[in-house]
Amino acid sequence: QAVVTQEPSLTVSPGGTVTLTCGSSSGAVTSGHYPYWFQQKPGQAPRTLIHDISDKHSWTPARFSGSLLGGKAALTLSGAQPEDEAEYYCLLYSGGRGVFGGGTKLTVL
Amino acid sequence: EVQLLESGGGLAQPGGSLRLSCAASGFSFSSYGMSWVRQAPGKGLEWVSGIFSGGGNTYYADSVKGRFTVSRDNSRNTLYLQMYGLRGDDTAVYYCARGLGPAAIFPYDWGQGTLVTISS
Numbered sequence: 001q002a003v004v005t006q007e008p009s010l011t012v013s014p015g016g017t018v019t020l021t022c023g024s025s026s027g028a029v030t031s032g033h034y035p036y037w038f039q040q041k042p043g044q045a046p047r048t049l050i051h052d053i054s055d056k057h058s059w060t061p062a063r064f065s066g067s068l069l070g071g072k073a074a075l076t077l078s079g080a081q082p083e084d085e086a087e088y089y090c091l092l093y094s095g096g097r098g099v100f101g102g103g104t105k106l107t108v109l
Numbered sequence: 110e111v112q113l114l115e116s117g118g119g120l121a122q123p124g125g126s127l128r129l130s131c132a133a134s135g136f137s138f139s140s141y142g143m144s145w146v147r148q149a150p151g152k153g154l155e156w157v158s159g160i161f162s163g164g165g166n167t168y169y170a171d172s173v174k175g176r177f178t179v180s181r182d183n184s185r186n187t188l189y190l191q192m193y194g195l196r197g198d199d200t201a202v203y204y205c206a207r208g209l210g211p212a213a214i215f216p217y218d219w220g221q222g223t224l225v226t227i228s229s
Contacts, residue, residue, distance in 0.1 A: 001171060036215050045219045089154050091215060097168050098156030098215055
C-alpha cells in the first residue's frame, strides 16, 4: 500500500498564495489516483474541497484550485483569508482502497 | 440537503464488537456509494471502508480487513459498519460519508461522526 505524503505545515500571509502538495511513494500521482482534498477545522468534521484532481464541491470558494504538478497532486490557495487556517488532507486511490496523507496544517499569518 | 447521522458509538472492551449505523436523508441513498473514515484522537484521517450503491462491492483498509464489515440497507437508507475484534487503535471518531456516484467510495459529503472508545 502506498504512503501518501504532505507537507506537515505551511504558513501563508493574508492575501497571499500557497500550494500544498500530495505525493505517493508508488510514483507519480496521476488521474488514476482520483485525488481529493479536504479541509478540517478544529472540532469540526472534514469538508470536501476538491475531487478528481480539480473539481470543486458546491461550497468550495473560488480561491481554491486543484491540479497535478510535478508528479504530485496540488492544492493552491490564492488570496488566503484568515478563515482558511485549517488542516488540509489529500486522499488518493491506491490498490483498491483510499489512502490519506498525513495532513498539512496551514497557518494564515 | 444531504444529511448523514451516525450512531452506535460508545465504549467497548478490547476484543469486543460494535455496530455503527449511518442514517441518510436528503438524497437518493440507493444511488450513491458510501464510505467510512475514522480519526483517532489528535491524529489524521484514515479511510476505513467503502461500498458501492448496490452493496455488492465492498472495500477495506488493511488495518480493518477481516475484522470490520460494511453493509447497507437501501430500503432503510442506512449504512452500517460492523466491527469485531476491536483493539485500542480502533479508538476514533468514525465518519460516514456519501460518494459522488454509485461506485464512489471516497467522501464527498460527511456526517458529524460518532466516537468509538476501546478500553478495558
